[in-house]
């Protein structure tokens with residue numbers, strides 16, 4: 001068992017262990033004296049894993065209920081949250097009860113947001129079952145839903161009471177979602193850990209998945225502890241994301257996955273900063289090779305001017321500018337704010 005303590009305003013532990021899911025109840029009991037626990041899961045994950053989690057919660061004295069929504073980003077909407085609230089109400093969930101998010105990032109973000117807002121806030125637990133949610137979204141307390149006008153536009157910071165990562169769940173995860181998580185893992189290597197990047201180059205990620213999860217979560221924990229509310233350093237976690245979000249928008253949120261878009265965004269921006277002499281020569285070629293190794297998209301039919309135009313309205317805009325994350329070399333990055341009216345010139349000019 002690996003344990004990581006996250007020292008945010010409200011501290012919590014992250015446990016990583018094979019088979020942890022069927023012991024979930026014990027760990028939830030350690031952080032909660034709740035009478036009732038609501039498992040929130042999606043239509044793909046619930047049939048595989050909800051029974052084991054439910055049994056373990058019951059063994060540990062919780063009265064349980066299960067809320068299942070149709071899987072997919074399209075359901076990450078306020079309409080689903082409203083159904084969740086109704087379920088909570090019908091099952092007599094009180095302020096001292098607990099929500100258990102069992103699934104990927106969509107489940108965690110929504111269950112977390114419902115927990116943050118129902119009765120002005122009840123506890124929740126993250127049991128992430130995708131690589132992306134294990135290395136990224138389950139840690140750090142960002143919760144929320146999409147609006148028709150953009151992703152994650154409504155949300156709240158709400159830290160989980162505990163995060164339970166069981167790498168065994170990845171055995172049922174479709175390959176394309178595994179690769180999607182790899183986009184975030186590669187990001188961590190780029191911004192903070194040359195050694196992680198080099199291991200990904202030399203070894204096969206699936207063979208060292210426990211180490212990858214541990215190291216990725218440790219990097220995220222570190223950054224989140226320094227900047228829980230995302231007003232400074234946490235921006236480095238957005239390496240590749242500004243172009244990535246623009247690409248997702250251009251593909252109408254269907255032609256490219258989030259992780260792929262982020263990885264491609266990272267590649268495009270690093271090519272430019274390398275040409276400008278900001279990033280060490282050869283970095284973008286190494287990144288390209290790594291993306292190819294993990295079967296990720298490495299090109300797009302959209303042009304740079306189209307991509308920079310699509311960054312307009314990015315929710316990470318602040319004041320009159322947008323923060324871009326540039327690499328100095330693999331493992332080292334910095335934040336560079338560019339004013340909105342200069343973005344096109346900066347990236348598309350000579």
Ligand SMILES: NC(=O)c1ccc[n+]([C@@H]2O[C@H](COP(=O)([O-])OP(=O)(O)OC[C@H]3O[C@@H](n4cnc5c(N)ncnc54)[C@H](O)[C@@H]3O)[C@@H](O)[C@H]2O)c1
Pocket residue numbers: 042043044045048071072073076103104105106107109129130131132133136137138139140141142143151152169170171172173174177180258
């Ligand atoms: N809160 C944050 O800090 C943060 C960070 C990054 C991303 N996100 C959000 O995370 C979401 C993406 O997360 P995701 O990629 O995990 O998506 P997801 O939750 O939709 O999961 C991907 C797919 O895998 C299925 N699935 C999940 N676990 C499975 C398993 N073990 N076996 C079989 N199938 C399984 C799901 O049903 C779904 O079809 C986006 O909405 C994004 O905005 C949030």
